[in-house]
Amino acid sequence: MAENCCDHSKEVEKLKPTLICEETLYDVAELFKAFADTTRIKIIAVLKEDELCVGAISELINVSQSAVSHQLRVLKNSKIVKHKRVGKQIFYCLDDEHIKKIYDMGLEHIIKG
Template sequence: MDTPTETCCQHHLEHNPTARVKALLPQDEDLLDLADLFKLFSDGTRVKILYALLESELCVCDLAEVLNMTQSAISHQLRTLRSGKMVKFRRGGSTIYYSLADDHIFRILEQGMTHVKE
């Protein structure tokens, strides 16, 4: 059985949607930056860390206990999240506390979970 191939053989006489869509597309650099942002969500450990930080500002030791992981594994993922501007930190004496970088991260997680639960 032959598999149909998709071709566009109908010309749009009254309007040209491709021209409108092309004009509305963000710049390639912005799209690549967005793809990089979503890559940060592609690791389950990073998502767990972000969800833990939704609830409270935590240090590496706290995150390791909450997620039942080693401090080394948590630190590695936090470096990635910090470089992606998804978490921020503050120093409290000799301890570093982590939190979500901004409300955008909260909303992305919230929307993603809503989508998953539907």
């Protein structure tokens, strides 16, 4: 049986100029991959509230400091968190308001369904 085929040429030509380059789409996928871990989401949740050191994050989310450090490295490489040194301690915070919005939108999507 032959498949029904329709002419999509108008839609394709209209949308082609709006397509985002592959490299940018790859970077967006990598950003979302960084959100795809429960420990990292817990870290984002506490850093959304305040700037914290590894020890405080570890205690709040009940995960070892070495595990928190590892996940912070992933988040830092993904430009989700940034850090600053105060004396011998390093404090982490979310990189910018966009990260808060992404987290809040995900939470809202789950809670309000």
